[in-house]
Amino acid sequence: MTDKTIFERDPSDPKRKEINPLLKLVLELGPLLVFFFANARGEWLAERFPALGSLGGPLFIATALFMVATATALSASWLLTRTLPIMPLVSGIVVFVFGALTLYLHSEMFIKMKPTIVNTLFGAVLLGGLAFGKSLLGYVFDSAFKLDAEGWRKLTLRWGLFFLFLAVTNEIVWRTFSTDAWVAFKVWGIMPITLIFTMSQMPLIMRHSLEEKQPGE
Secondary structure: OOOOOOEOOOOOOOOOOOOOHHHHHHHHHHHHHHHHHHHHOHHHHHHHOHHHHOOOOHHHHHHHHHHHHHHHHHHHHHHHHOOEOHHHHHHHHHHHHHHHHHHHHOOOHHHHHHHHHHHHHHHHHHHHHHHOOOOOOHHHHOOOOOEOHHHHHHHHHHHHHHHHHHHHHHHHHHHHOOHHHHHHHHHHHHHHHHHHHHHHOHHHHHHHEOOOOOOOO
């Protein structure tokens, strides 16, 4: 029977197709780097590509290129695995909807609210799944860790709350600081914060890690 699965399989599924971790990182971070570059060099791009200049200022050019880069990254994931990654797909849908509203209504507010919506959605999904006794972190960590039930519950709770923290932080930054400051924080601030949070969870992960059984045990 032909496998018609569209979305990525559960990390424990042996039929799940994996791609090179470095390539995966490029596909996930590439659109953000495109967004940052286009916003920083928006006037330069407008001078050399008049069609982009017709979109408006740097943020609108960055939004359009962000949408193209996101679509390209999702297409590449599909070509490599014949499935669509859940988290990037959800983020991509919000990018397309809010990006289209930004360009159509010529309002910066929509693209600036996108991280708030995405992080709130991720936090709500994780905490909601936890409320029903199910952890969805496997789709985030790709089975990088094997934890006991208590470990997954604690880690799911922490990540759910962390996503909500990112949502609140984004709202504070875009409503308080300049557009350039918000873009810089979105690209260069969120990643270090996320990395620090991830590393801070290692003690919990080590305490609840399950040992791999050797053959014959």
